Amino acid sequence: MKRFAFLYRQMDQTTSTNRKLQALVDYFQAAEHQDALWTIALFSHRRPRRTVTTTLLRLWAAESAGIPLWLFEASYDMVGDLAEAIALVTPPPERSETLRTLKDWIRFMQELKDVDEEAKRKAILEAWSQLEQDERFLFNKLLTGGFRIGVSQKMVTKALAQVLAMDENAVAHRLMGDWTPDNTTWDALFQSDSALDDHSKPYPFYLAYALEGAPEDLGALSEWAAERKWDGIRGQYIHRGDTWFLWSRGEELVTDKFPELETLMKIIPPGTVLDGEIMPWKEDKPLPFADLQKRIGRKNVSKRLMIDIPVIFKAYDLLEWQGKDLRERPYQERRALLDPIIEAIPPGYPIRLSPMVPAGSWEELTTIRSRAREEHCEGLMLKRMDSAYGTGRKKGDWWKWKIDPLTIDAVMIYAQRGHGRRASLFTDFTFAVLDGEQLIPFTKAYSGLTDAEFDEVNAFIRRNTLDRFGPVAVVKPELVFEIAFEGIQASSRHKSGIALRFPRIKRWRKDKLRKEANTFQDLQEMLEQYG
Amino acid sequence: MALLTFSDKGFYCPPGDFYIDPWRQVNKAVITHAHSDHARYGHRQYIAQQDSVPLLKLRLGSFIQATGYPYGTTFSIRGVKVSFHPAAHVLGAAQVRLEYKGEVWVVTGDYKLAPDPLAGSFEPVPCHTFITECTFGLPIYQWPEPTQVFTEINDWWRENQEEGRTSILSAYSLGKAQRILCSVDAGIGPIYAHGAIENTHDVIRQMGIALPKTERITDKTNKKDLTGALVLTPSSGMASNWIRRFADPVTAAASGWMMVRGNRRRQSVDRGFVLSDHVDWNALNTVIGELHPEKIYVTHGFTDLFARWLQDQGYDADVVRTEYSGENEEPLEEVTG
Numbered sequence: 001m002k003r004f005a006f007l008y009r010q011m012d013q014t015t016s017t018n019r020k021l022q023a024l025v026d027y028f029q030a031a032e033h034q035d036a037l038w039t040i041a042l043f044s045h046r047r048p049r050r051t052v053t054t055t056l057l058r059l060w061a062a063e064s065a066g067i068p069l070w071l072f073e074a075s076y077d078m079v080g081d082l083a084e085a086i087a088l089v090t091p092p093p094e095r096s097e098t099l100r101t102l103k104d105w106i107r108f109m110q111e112l113k114d115v116d117e118e119a120k121r122k123a124i125l126e127a128w129s130q131l132e133q134d135e136r137f138l139f140n141k142l143l144t145g146g147f148r149i150g151v152s153q154k155m156v157t158k159a160l161a162q163v164l165a166m167d168e169n170a171v172a173h174r175l176m177g178d179w180t181p182d183n184t185t186w187d188a189l190f191q192s193d194s195a196l197d198d199h200s201k202p203y204p205f206y207l208a209y210a211l212e213g214a215p216e217d218l219g220a221l222s223e224w225a226a227e228r229k230w231d232g233i234r235g236q237y238i239h240r241g242d243t244w245f246l247w248s249r250g251e252e253l254v255t256d257k258f259p260e261l262e263t264l265m266k267i268i269p270p271g272t273v274l275d276g277e278i279m280p281w282k283e284d285k286p287l288p289f290a291d292l293q294k295r296i297g298r299k300n301v302s303k304r305l306m307i308d309i310p311v312i313f314k315a316y317d318l319l320e321w322q323g324k325d326l327r328e329r330p331y332q333e334r335r336a337l338l339d340p341i342i343e344a345i346p347p348g349y350p351i352r353l354s355p356m357v358p359a360g361s362w363e364e365l366t367t368i369r370s371r372a373r374e375e376h377c378e379g380l381m382l383k384r385m386d387s388a389y390g391t392g393r394k395k396g397d398w399w400k401w402k403i404d405p406l407t408i409d410a411v412m413i414y415a416q417r418g419h420g421r422r423a424s425l426f427t428d429f430t431f432a433v434l435d436g437e438q439l440i441p442f443t444k445a446y447s448g449l450t451d452a453e454f455d456e457v458n459a460f461i462r463r464n465t466l467d468r469f470g471p472v473a474v475v476k477p478e479l480v481f482e483i484a485f486e487g488i489q490a491s492s493r494h495k496s497g498i499a500l501r502f503p504r505i506k507r508w509r510k511d512k513l514r515k516e517a518n519t520f521q522d523l524q525e526m527l528e529q530y531g
Numbered sequence: 532m533a534l535l536t537f538s539d540k541g542f543y544c545p546p547g548d549f550y551i552d553p554w555r556q557v558n559k560a561v562i563t564h565a566h567s568d569h570a571r572y573g574h575r576q577y578i579a580q581q582d583s584v585p586l587l588k589l590r591l592g593s594f595i596q597a598t599g600y601p602y603g604t605t606f607s608i609r610g611v612k613v614s615f616h617p618a619a620h621v622l623g624a625a626q627v628r629l630e631y632k633g634e635v636w637v638v639t640g641d642y643k644l645a646p647d648p649l650a651g652s653f654e655p656v657p658c659h660t661f662i663t664e665c666t667f668g669l670p671i672y673q674w675p676e677p678t679q680v681f682t683e684i685n686d687w688w689r690e691n692q693e694e695g696r697t698s699i700l701s702a703y704s705l706g707k708a709q710r711i712l713c714s715v716d717a718g719i720g721p722i723y724a725h726g727a728i729e730n731t732h733d734v735i736r737q738m739g740i741a742l743p744k745t746e747r748i749t750d751k752t753n754k755k756d757l758t759g760a761l762v763l764t765p766s767s768g769m770a771s772n773w774i775r776r777f778a779d780p781v782t783a784a785a786s787g788w789m790m791v792r793g794n795r796r797r798q799s800v801d802r803g804f805v806l807s808d809h810v811d812w813n814a815l816n817t818v819i820g821e822l823h824p825e826k827i828y829v830t831h832g833f834t835d836l837f838a839r840w841l842q843d844q845g846y847d848a849d850v851v852r853t854e855y856s857g858e859n860e861e862p863l864e865e866v867t868g
Contacts, residue, residue, distance in 0.1 A: 012792070015801045067670050068843060074836050075671045079791050088671040088790065 003031055004102040005134045024159035033186035035102045041181050043156050047145045051112040052120055054082055060124055065089040083140030090128045154392050164190055169391045177201040178253050199240040202247040203319050204391040208398035215362050223385050226357040226365055228377040229400055230314055231289050232279035237313055239265055239272045258311050260350050267345050271323035276315040286376040288489045315342050316354040327389035372403045373530055379403045405484035408518045409509055412479045413439055415461045417471045426461050435520040442496035445483055448505030480512040481505050488527050498527055534629050534636045537851050546631055547611035551638050554854040563640025564624035568855045580615040583623030589734045618642035619653040620808050621706030628656050636660040644814040645677050648713035661824035666809045667787050668837030674811045680804050681714045688719050692759035696779045701766040704728040706808050708763045717743045725764040754778050831855040
């Protein structure tokens, strides 16, 4: 645990990418393989299962600190992170444990799964009394399962590539899939050939950057392919051997959530991997993204839900065909293979091609993009014709060219304290539009302000709180903000009758008074036009 | 009779007809220390510990009428016996002890238990009524050993120096800056200071107090000379264009708020050191346990929670609302430069 805590401190104490990378390399070189494997797992959101509830942890933290529960809860509110709050209030160790490493502590936690509450209590208090503050924090993070640290998967991959003397892309590929340190070993993951025989293993997703400048700057249009940017979930469809898998971009296996796609096995041959978008789709039209969220949210996908919100796979790339990895081949070649395969599939199967969007000039494409909202799209994707299918995010070959968001000027009416690093600040705001003298709340929005503006808004809220409901402050309705959002939908779940997609604060309209904000009528009109 | 009442101008002593750290203009103000949330402009007369007087004049103007007394000397204001006692917060910081007809009250101002190179060691003063700050009155605030923190600062500075970078550490100009200056290993390299800090240093040196060598940063300071140096700045310097003059800077902040990860990150500095001139949770409880006053009032900080904790422990404790910056360790002057 000492070595892992040292790594954590190094990562936490610097913002320099080089130093972080070096710290990871040093760690991977020195750590035992099974510890290193757990470290990789934690950095890639593969967490050990929770064996103790947070309610019990709070009780025991208060007990260990010798404070009443209400005081622990207040402390936790201030810190915003349970693992950290516990680490801060519990006393320093009487005798620091040096023998158990990361993997041992994880086993220690896993073994709590089947013991009774009193045994759990003893074990947890015992653990806290042996660990230094940083180590207690990490131990608690493992216990509560919310392990997040400022390390990108890319950096971990890079460090491992250095340590293993392997190609970065090869490492990224080996790190994919549903392995856990409990079902694999270091050698199996990185050295053996069989790791890649695992039928479920997806390829690393290639990600696009947002296009900031003018499309003309990309060069001749003839070198680029355009297609629609769909508002679904990025997914990888795998048919290998006699099974199929569906992965989401977050590297989550979502096969069970979309059983209707199983039928694709009948018409797509084994040895095929498709990249595309999982879309809610009805009457040959996309449904709102919110509908897809309903499907993801459910544990069990009912027949009813599948009828109400059917999904399709919108294919736009072919990564593997006849068991061969095509990722190094140019995009246009992959598309030349993909298009006839998908077009040959008889209607009725839940799969569609994401067609290329032809255009004669950048201007024409710009016009097409401006109509994206009518097509229920977020804009266009631009992919270089001769581009290989890369790993992770790389600038240059793939761009997302989104339409400008919709905007509306609204009045801030409630503010709520944030969590984690923003626990002592108001970070979540509720906004309203005008309806005569009344204010109709219609959305929440988070960031989008500069640090200075943010502090200023917080100071305003502290001075102008009219009332409090728990963590929510009722703010004097005076400040006007421009709220940007990607889409608008009718919603029965919201009081205002509408739901926004990706709402965020675009800017603070200090030049506007409350009476100059937009009205409920304006919002209704937007719903009619774009909903 | 209450020795102090709590008015909208601050703590008022009716028999003595004076205020302690008032935030509105008054005739006679007894001042605990020279930070601007405790020592405001515009009082007709200032009375403070003697080391505070030059600092008050630096901050409020040399024209102010200020009287200084050494620690432990009792003087009388209309029959109320007043004396100053070390608070170890910053140079000249004092607890104010009031005695009248056998009744003793103590106002702590801001204080810490760890000894301070310039502000001395905190002296517990027995009293009937104890008015204490509780800026960090929650059990999440338990300071690490200062020596350990200074080792961390030295290591950080040395490491940056090895990479040919400039270490920039934010600390408020009266107190924290000198505490760091006197505690880091000056053998590592040159130490520079922002004008606001150096102005304070000038005054302190004029008082005959020796400080390690510092260089004032001016427009003429050569960028190259700063490579490998430690630069002390108030946090306002960190937020302004000022910082851009440094080649490849590494930034850090030293404050009690750095105890919590979220605050460390929000400071948008590379590194946070836990170093405070206020009492932490353990120190607060130690002091109160030792003094065991009949009545406790808590001011700025987590007052409601700390008062409730004290009540749970069987103390007669209440909250007094004040206008000290409390939640914000940064005195106001730092905001204006």
